[in-house]
Amino acid sequence: MTEIDGLLAAYDEQMRGAPPNPPSGVTYEQDGPLLRIVGQYRGLVTGPRDVGVRGGELDRLIARQRDYFAARGEAVEWKTRGHDQPSDLTDRLQAAGFVPEEQETVLIGRAKEMATSPVLPDGVSLRRVTADADMHRIAAMESTVWGRDMSWLGYDLIARLSAVPDEIAVMVAEADGEVLSAAWLVFRAGTQFAGLWGGSTLSVWRGRGIYRALVAARAGLAVDRGVRFLQVDASDDSAPILRRLGFHAVTTTTPYVWSPSQF
Numbered sequence: 001m002t003e004i005d006g007l008l009a010a011y012d013e014q015m016r017g018a019p020p021n022p023p024s025g026v027t028y029e030q031d032g033p034l035l036r037i038v039g040q041y042r043g044l045v046t047g048p049r050d051v052g053v054r055g056g057e058l059d060r061l062i063a064r065q066r067d068y069f070a071a072r073g074e075a076v077e078w079k080t081r082g083h084d085q086p087s088d089l090t091d092r093l094q095a096a097g098f099v100p101e102e103q104e105t106v107l108i109g110r111a112k113e114m115a116t117s118p119v120l121p122d123g124v125s126l127r128r129v130t131a132d133a134d135m136h137r138i139a140a141m142e143s144t145v146w147g148r149d150m151s152w153l154g155y156d157l158i159a160r161l162s163a164v165p166d167e168i169a170v171m172v173a174e175a176d177g178e179v180l181s182a183a184w185l186v187f188r189a190g191t192q193f194a195g196l197w198g199g200s201t202l203s204v205w206r207g208r209g210i211y212r213a214l215v216a217a218r219a220g221l222a223v224d225r226g227v228r229f230l231q232v233d234a235s236d237d238s239a240p241i242l243r244r245l246g247f248h249a250v251t252t253t254t255p256y257v258w259s260p261s262q263f
Contacts, residue, residue: 008083010192011108012049018037018046021164023162024159032061033048034046043074043077049081051089058086062092066097078098078257081106081253098257099258102235104252109242109245111228111229111230112223116219118217124175132154134172136151138179139157146200171184181199181201182200183215185197193227196215211241215245233253
């Protein structure tokens with residue numbers, strides 16, 4: 001087994017489900033091989049590497065997830081990975097009305113190797129935040145970066161911090177009181193992993209080391225908690241930076257989304 005094979009096997013075993021403690025208002029439901037997460041800004045469906053059903057049975061399983069959220073008037077994301085089985089899963093998702101969003105690369109790195117001293121541009125500082133007002137500032141920054149309303153993110157972070165404050169660490173990079181970038185570390189109790197999320201940065205501040213500094217700072221927090229591996233679903237912009245830091249690409253992930261607004 002190669003190093004990549006070992007990392008992928010650990011990912012499949014430990015990172016396919018959901019964190020053990022859902023935020024208030026979020027519930028986990030099992031439907032055969034699938035985990036269905038309800039109560040977030042949109043539903044989420046995830047499963048094992050091989051869902052274990054084929055053909056018409058798989059079509060019915062897919063339709064049940066779509067119809068469940070259609071009855072709630074909500075969108076739903078089916079999180080796929082590039083090595084999932086059966087090989088026609090994504091074709092069947094599209095036939096059921098699910099639309100692929102942007103593919104990301106799943107990268108894994110060793111926390112100890114990433115836990116260096118953060119290096120920041122002059123005038124920029126990092127701060128770990130917990131206040132509701134800071135979560136809304138993060139959402140406003142994300143809305144600017146992505147050009148769409150991301151206000152839901154502030155409420156999502158608030159709910160997570162309220163429910164399980166020891167399982168998420170939120171950090172911001174600031175200058176002159178402005179949030180330039182934000183990122184969070186999500187611990188996975190009972191596993192060797194923590195997830196790196198966020199990292200979006202205002203366009204005028206990109207390419208100046210802020211993203212790398214946030215990785216290093218969160219890696220330090222992970223090491224302090226005895227975490228062995230860091231995992232990232234990385235965009236095409238972030239993946240090259242993470243590879244240079246020593247992360248390894250193990251697979252890809254693509255959200256397939258069904259929304260009531262499509263029909």
